[in-house]
Amino acid sequence: MARPIILFSNPWTDLPLEELAQKANEWGYQGLELACWGDHFEVQRATSEDDYCPKKLELLGRYDLTAAVLANHRVGQAVCDPIEPRHGRILPDYVWGDGAAHGVSQRAAEEMMATIRAAQKLGVSVVIGFTGSPLWAAVAGYPGPSPAEVEDGFRFFARQWEPILDVCRECGVRFALEVHPGQIAFDLHSAEMALDALGGRDEIGFTFDPSHLHWQGVDPAEFLRRFPDRILHVHVKDIALALNGRNSILGSYLPYGDPRRGWDFRSPGRGGIDWEAVIRALNAIGYEGPLSVEWQDAGMDRDFGAEEACKFVKRLDFDPARRPEGAFRSA
Amino acid sequence: MARPIILFSNPWTDLPLEELAQKANEWGYQGLELACWGDHFEVQRATSEDDYCPKKLELLGRYDLTAAVLANHRVGQAVCDPIEPRHGRILPDYVWGDGAAHGVSQRAAEEMMATIRAAQKLGVSVVIGFTGSPLWAAVAGYPGPSPAEVEDGFRFFARQWEPILDVCRECGVRFALEVHPGQIAFDLHSAEMALDALGGRDEIGFTFDPSHLHWQGVDPAEFLRRFPDRILHVHVKDIALALNGRNSILGSYLPYGDPRRGWDFRSPGRGGIDWEAVIRALNAIGYEGPLSVEWQDAGMDRDFGAEEACKFVKRLDFDPARRPEGAFRSA
Amino acid sequence: MARPIILFSNPWTDLPLEELAQKANEWGYQGLELACWGDHFEVQRATSEDDYCPKKLELLGRYDLTAAVLANHRVGQAVCDPIEPRHGRILPDYVWGDGAAHGVSQRAAEEMMATIRAAQKLGVSVVIGFTGSPLWAAVAGYPGPSPAEVEDGFRFFARQWEPILDVCRECGVRFALEVHPGQIAFDLHSAEMALDALGGRDEIGFTFDPSHLHWQGVDPAEFLRRFPDRILHVHVKDIALALNGRNSILGSYLPYGDPRRGWDFRSPGRGGIDWEAVIRALNAIGYEGPLSVEWQDAGMDRDFGAEEACKFVKRLDFDPARRPEGAFRSA
Amino acid sequence: MARPIILFSNPWTDLPLEELAQKANEWGYQGLELACWGDHFEVQRATSEDDYCPKKLELLGRYDLTAAVLANHRVGQAVCDPIEPRHGRILPDYVWGDGAAHGVSQRAAEEMMATIRAAQKLGVSVVIGFTGSPLWAAVAGYPGPSPAEVEDGFRFFARQWEPILDVCRECGVRFALEVHPGQIAFDLHSAEMALDALGGRDEIGFTFDPSHLHWQGVDPAEFLRRFPDRILHVHVKDIALALNGRNSILGSYLPYGDPRRGWDFRSPGRGGIDWEAVIRALNAIGYEGPLSVEWQDAGMDRDFGAEEACKFVKRLDFDPARRPEGAFRSA
Amino acid sequence: MARPIILFSNPWTDLPLEELAQKANEWGYQGLELACWGDHFEVQRATSEDDYCPKKLELLGRYDLTAAVLANHRVGQAVCDPIEPRHGRILPDYVWGDGAAHGVSQRAAEEMMATIRAAQKLGVSVVIGFTGSPLWAAVAGYPGPSPAEVEDGFRFFARQWEPILDVCRECGVRFALEVHPGQIAFDLHSAEMALDALGGRDEIGFTFDPSHLHWQGVDPAEFLRRFPDRILHVHVKDIALALNGRNSILGSYLPYGDPRRGWDFRSPGRGGIDWEAVIRALNAIGYEGPLSVEWQDAGMDRDFGAEEACKFVKRLDFDPARRPEGAFRSA
Amino acid sequence: MARPIILFSNPWTDLPLEELAQKANEWGYQGLELACWGDHFEVQRATSEDDYCPKKLELLGRYDLTAAVLANHRVGQAVCDPIEPRHGRILPDYVWGDGAAHGVSQRAAEEMMATIRAAQKLGVSVVIGFTGSPLWAAVAGYPGPSPAEVEDGFRFFARQWEPILDVCRECGVRFALEVHPGQIAFDLHSAEMALDALGGRDEIGFTFDPSHLHWQGVDPAEFLRRFPDRILHVHVKDIALALNGRNSILGSYLPYGDPRRGWDFRSPGRGGIDWEAVIRALNAIGYEGPLSVEWQDAGMDRDFGAEEACKFVKRLDFDPARRPEGAFRSA
DSSP states (O other): OOOOOEEEEEGTTTHHHHHHHHHHHHTTTOOOESSSSTEEEEEHHHHOOOTTTHHHHHHHHHHTTTEEEEEOHHHHHHHSSSSHHOOOHHHHHHHTTTTHOOOOHHHHHHHHHHHHHHHHTOOOEEEEEOOSSSSGGSSSSOOOOOOOHHHHHOOOOHHHHHHHHHHHHHHOOOEEOOOTSSSSSSHHHHHHHHHHTTTOOTEEEEEEEEHHHTTBBOOOOHHHHHHTTTEEEEEEEEEOOOOOBBSSSTTOOOOOOOBBSSSSEESSSSOOHHHHHHHHHHHHEEEEOOOHHHHTTTTTTTTHHHHHHHHHHHHHOOOOOOOOOTTTTTO | OOEEEEEOOOGGSSSSSSHHHHHHHHHHEEEEEEESTTTTTHHHHHHHHHHHHHHHHHHHHHHTOOOEEEHHHHHHHHSSOOHHHHHHTTOHHHHHTTTOEEEEHHHHHHHHHHHHHHHHHTOEEEEEEEOOOGGGGGGGSSSOHHHHHHHHHHHHHHHHHHHHHHHHHHHOOOEEEOTTTTTSSSSSHHHHHHHHHTTTTTTTTEEEEHHHHTTTBBHHHHHHHHHHHTTTEEEOOOOEEESSOOTTTTTTGGTTTTTTBEEESSHHHHHSOHHHHHHHHHHHHTSOEEEEOOOOOTTHHHHHHHHHHHHHHHHHHHOOOOOOOSSSSSO | OOOOOOEGGGGGSSOOOHHHHHHHHHOOOEEEEEEETTTTTOOHHHHOTHHHHHHHHHHHHHHHOEEEEEEEEHHHHHHHHHHHHHHTTTTHHHHHHHOHHHHHHHHHHHHHHHHHHHHHHHOOOEEEOOOTTTTGGGGGSSSSOOOHHHHHHHHHHHHHHHHHHHHHHHOOOEEEEETTTTTOOHHHHHHHHOOOOOOOOTTTEEEEEEEHHHHTBBBBBHHHHHHTTEEEEEEEEEEEOOOBBSSTTTTGOOOOOTTSEEEEEETTTTTOOOOOHHHHHHHHTTOOOOEOOOOOTTTHHHHHHHHHHHHHHHHHHHOOOSOOOOOSOOO | OOEEEESSGGGEEEHHHHHHHHHHHHHHOOOOEEEEESSSSSHHHHOOOOTHHHHHHHHHHHHHHHHHEEEEEEHHHHSSSSOOOOHHHHOOHHHHHHHHHHHHHHHHHHHHHHHHHHHHTOOOEEEOOOOOOSSGGGSSSSSSSHHHHHHHHHHHHHHHHHHHHHHHHHHHEEEEEEETSSSOOOOOOHHHHHHHHTOOOTEEEEEOHHHHHHTTTOOOHHHHHHHEEEEEEEOEEEEEESSSSBBTTTGGOOOOTTTTBBBBEEETTSSSHHHHHHHHHHHHHTSSSOOEEOOOOTTTHHHHHHHHHHHHHHHOOOOOOSOOTTSSSOO | OOOOEEOOGGTTTOOOOOHHHHHHHHTTTEEEEEESSSTTTOOOHHOOOTHHHHHHHHHHHHOOOOOEEEEEEHHHHHHHHHOHHHHHTOOHHHHTTOOOOOHHHHHHHHHHHHHHHHHHHTTTOOOEEEEOTTTTGOOOOSOOOOHHHHHHHHHHHHHHHHHHHHHHHHHHEEEEEEOTTSOOOOOOOHHHHHHHTTEEEEEEEEEEHHHHHTTTOOOOHHHHHHHHTTTTEEOOOOOOOOSSBBBTTGGGGTTTTOBBSSSSEEESSSSSOOHHHHHHHHHHHTOOOEEEEOOOOTSSSSHHHHHHHHHHHHHOOOOOOOOSSSSSOOO | OOEEEEEESGGGGGOOEEEEHHHHHHTTTOEEEEESSSTTTHHHHHHHHHTTTHHHHHHHTTTOOOEEEEEEEEEEHHHHSSSHHHHHSSOHHHHHHHHHHHHHHHHHHHHHHHHHHHHHTTOOOEEEOOOOOGGGGGGGSSSSSOOHHHHHHHHHHHHHHHHHHHHHHTTTTTEEEEEOOOSSOOOHHHHHHHHHHHTTTTTEEEEHHHHHTTEEEEEEHHHHOTTTTEEEHHHHEEEEESSSSSTTTTGGGTTTTTTTTSSSEEESSSSOOOOOHHHHHHHHTTOOOOEEOOOOOTTSSSHHHHHHHHHHHHHHHOOOOOOOTTTSSOO
């Protein structure tokens, strides 16, 4: 299918956007998923400076790239998380402020609203990101959450995100929650619960990233078939398990690239994801949005990898049948 | 090997200890692992009332049971955890107090010291329990911990537990940290780090429960062989994976017994643990402590299960070779 | 759970019922599933002779056995099948008649109605059996059935069985279609279609026999959880796959016991069925009917096997939790 | 090996042959396997019109294509099948006639003889097709065939096909029975029986299509090594299993492309066939005939797929060793 | 099947035979497989002293034991092996002599003939043992054997063993070569070659020990079905693989019991052998000889294990069907 | 990583070196690993003729090839092996001499020293080869080696190789023992023992060839991570297992290419080696030497295969991350 193949700018936020744009174009990409951290896309300037968005688009246009989606994982994380010092590392100063929990969450929610408005200005209809979770520490931990605590957690989640989704509705933008550990929705059944908590309203959907499902034992294609009209965005990212009896699926606090981890991210096509099944399921549910390479591989040069990934996704993305299904049969 | 087979009293804290003791004896157990919650064993009374421990021992003795170990998971959890409301559910009132984080942790640490002293009074040389963890929310979550944050977390852990271990040394008691999600040590490599953080001091070791390692992909026998002289206690508990493409290893907030969970605990011998490998590894490292049934199975009657479990462990526990190894060879 | 453990009389129809009853009692069974072929249970005599059923019950009663269910697979098969000479082998003469297709089907349907009435007389509330299928030759064959042909096939099935189910309603008996290759319902999705074709009426349900699902790749426990209130009867029968690269799952026309087959039936507990999962799923859906051993194993003496099977099922059948689920949690 | 890579015209019978020929040439194919249905190849015209075959060859020649084999699965199916209405869908009117069973089979047999003669006229030495089977409904169904019925079935098969093979001998053509469910030979052991039933005469052999063996659990390479001199034709077709506990290997009457099926055909290289093993076994037995792409994939555009498949087969088909085997050894 | 269950005396050659006999009887065994080393059975005395055999039988008879087979692996090994110093460890002094290769082999062959004669005197019809191999060092080693060297090796084997088998014929004894690494026959195909080398003469057959096949990847039941009338003796011995990425199947020179080995022997039922498949295959080929426990498990007390093994084999050994196969069919 | 991709000349020793050099250049190789048998590289001439090495280098230079390493497996084998006639097949006449064991070993050791000196003359810093083993016949054979015999074997190994390694030190050359069945080091743990036996001296290291580890069940990447600074050379060679129940891992004396073997070598990328894991482990340990294709595949034309292999290795060999590890993290 002729889906746009784009690159998530996150791993190159150390470079000026123009430098990345030039590379992305050479590597064969058709657009960027802009990270709202570093200076690739600055939410506050986008909302306050009239020419900020047009200039970004003009810059991308010079390299035949579109701005397909905005990504604001970092700020989204602070909307529902119990705030800890490590959040200070990933938030803009003006959101972190004095680091007092309630204020941080409040400012994070406002920044997400601003992100939605900035997306509208940029002409982008999907914002993706994290949500944080008041329940995360209890998942797999001790004491586990009681049913009442789970219910409370989802109520809190809804209370925090409803106003942001109201802005979405206003702006004609949808929010694509990335299903990911640490978020309110991290697997198939919790994704169902998150939709339910928001009454299944139109503005919410999912960013599908098979790598985060794989190590949890969830089949990515089952996830796609379960939510045919809620897949708003797709990350192309691979992962390899490395269980040898001593390594664990939870990774022992070890950094990416350490062979003692139970899994590690991989350049697309070099891990355990069944991409054939993924693309067939995307075809089956009629997903027509971008395929966005979120490149991450601690064992490979990033520029080599990004170029290879683009070629990989092009080979992967084929057209579904145009003829009536079952029109002929095995002979 | 003639290891004592005992029963962890936790699932029966709704019954008076005497009622459980009578059952445990009938089922074939030789001792109890007493839970320090409910009224099976009350730490404050044990330290303040001179006849508390003798009376417990006398009660147990009537049913031919010994008091092999004391278990105080719940209070231990609060020593290093960031305190959340759900901790209120599991702590005694006098530890929870007003629920203000710093005070709770402080009182929890003191209660653990009291538990050690109570153990000494009861004539028990091993206290088992949880430790809590300042890092848990970051494990598998987002943002993951930076190396510096990991280091800080272990330093905090050591600072909190060193004084408790000092009491251990004083009392001739060892503390057997249960390697378990939610604790500072939850898999093989994090268990190494925890020992390192405490300088490998003598008073610390592990409670080995293979069920918690299994779903993380860690081979329980590898764990045993890695820490031959740190296995202070053994929980016999089983677990079955139920991955079918939709269920996840993190369990989607679902309670035990729900078939949508990716795993569930099972009565010993009815799950996926390779007990043959476990008992051989225990023989190989020379573990001579009790085999303590921590019975938990949401799909089975607990009394039926506890009796079956005792028989299972008796069949399981065989003697290693008494002859010199390699004394004969295949013919 | 204290479910009755009974024996399907089919493999012993060469013996007088009394001889089998005596053996069944010695082996530990509590009842029989009577086959309506041979002379274990004769439908026509049961409906026409007033003392036939009381005498059967009296005979069984002498050996402490109940008549739990009636089984009429053979006649049921002819209700929807295109009639071929091999049906002559399994039908009573008065049903087969001249073997002309339409008449055979008609008489088979009437005999099934008679079976229902006989069941009522015997005091039995479940009749089990086959249905035959107008579509079977097209399943996996060539040309496969078109959607319209599938629809027609199910319409034909409903037309044939509705009158029989009307008699069921009249008599307070339910019909438990055995999900089995060669029948209208042979796997999970076709079982859904069969229920739909009958408008989900109350009188229809399934005989669950995991052996027939296993070689098709269907997880028996998934089947149970899919139809919690339609499981009317359970066959305990095992099966072992024997795929070695040359054998095939369809079995090459070879008789049971030939090692060149891709699978073969086995005495319960000696094959590939995950009985632990089956019994837990039966507990979870609240099935309280009999566990009926359908003994078949071409490599074992039948009497030895039937006795062993009874002991196996007794060990297997445990009580689910009586306490509120999730009442305690891992410590 | 420089085997011709050809395309089976079946999936494009909705197009005029010339249109397909042009595409096939552009995609890289060297010949066509002509389907004897639709107007790609009309048996009656070929035998009655002197210039029919030369004109077909001339048309193909314009696109650098050869006519490698003729395929007449549909008519062959009716030679041994019990005739049902669904056969009417696939037979030419003059073979179907009034649909009365005996006459249909008779005319089908005559049409197969005509196909052999047409092949001779076209200069083709292999005709491939189905045989039908009097036993199919009993395979995996109920009641299964008795040994005597199996014997009768094979006798009937021989009686029907002997005269057709006599025409083969006359014309210097061999018949390549496609081993496929619904045929007298559908797996390895039944293929042995079919050869035996025909006394192993020279005119009979097999069309090898690994996709039909794979879901039955048969290793395609074992099949090839078992019949080294009976492999007359090869279909390149792939298949993917999709067993998730609910889907079944028999497919529940569902059309291709439905994710609830237990397997589905795939464009070559995108399924579960071990093509490396297949090509090595073909090399080992010295097969030198065409590799014929039978393209079928309900999830992919057929033109995209056919082009990709041609490239895939070219990459696949390598030369075996030309040097004496074992001439050097690992160092 | 009521096959005799016997115990191989090898692991207890440090005890006087009478002490072992008493134990074996208490453990439930019905006979012994006597080792021809140590003093359990002394070949030279048996052939030269008239009352040696009667006394042995009388001793065994006191404990209700029969002398079912004689085992002389150690001397057999020297018949075809290139003699190395390690052979000195396992041979009687009078066979080893000065250790000069040719003489050792010669004397070993003569001792095997004496063993056959001793067997006759003892009333035993099967002698089991090793053969040694002139080719072993080249198997898996470097340089591998050329076809001519393989042929030479088998010729040498035949030349050495023909005279011994001649004595077998004379004495009415058969020799059951144990298929085992280090012997001329160590897997299925090499067992075929060994039979061929001896022209398939009647006096030769195999001792089947599944443990030695398992780690080589050979399915023991396939071996049995391949040689239905050459299985003269059966060893019941188990084995567990322990491959974790670092361990190797060849075992790194490590002694039994070392967890760094890739496999280790196990008490029967505690390893990876599929005993259900083994016993069914033994039933299918009609093997009626003894089931001889060759007990070896570096991690278990030998007396505990031998008793458990006897019970295990009793449970294992069931009767095959006594009725005509296929006499009834699935309903 | 820009590692040189070279070709081991062994399979083309029937061709003049110049002919192979021309082909290797056309296929894309950058150098050769010269075999010291046949006339590709003649040790005695290299040491005695001053212009031998310069002429070789000049010849290679004409085809843009370097001489990266010298390989002398055949002579090395005889240094520690018990000498058998089959060694005569692989040794130069002047080493074999009269074939008397002691002299052969002595001359083999001297030839290895000469090889080292020749390497120095050729400007090559690594010589690779086999070592032979006094213990091989006892590995997996019978009787297995006693601990004392193992110790003696390693002592003998050290005694034989120390003088050769002394010449290495003198010449600035390292010896890369190929870990391979038949050698003193054949798996991970035996490789540790071999290093220990030589006191871990600098001149010794390993040639890593994953194909020899794979069939033993050893994970090649674990091997690399175990010996990060001892990997001196890498062979790129693939292997496929073919275990079907009858074939065995030890191969039954059968030549390469026989489908009854349990495994066979394969052209790189066409077997079971996880090359992705291998290249990542090589990157992780910082290996910067050549990747040497040791081409061997009994089912493929060698020239076709060698060209394909060169392309395969080029695609395989990617650059590791140049940025600080963990510099960004999943979003």
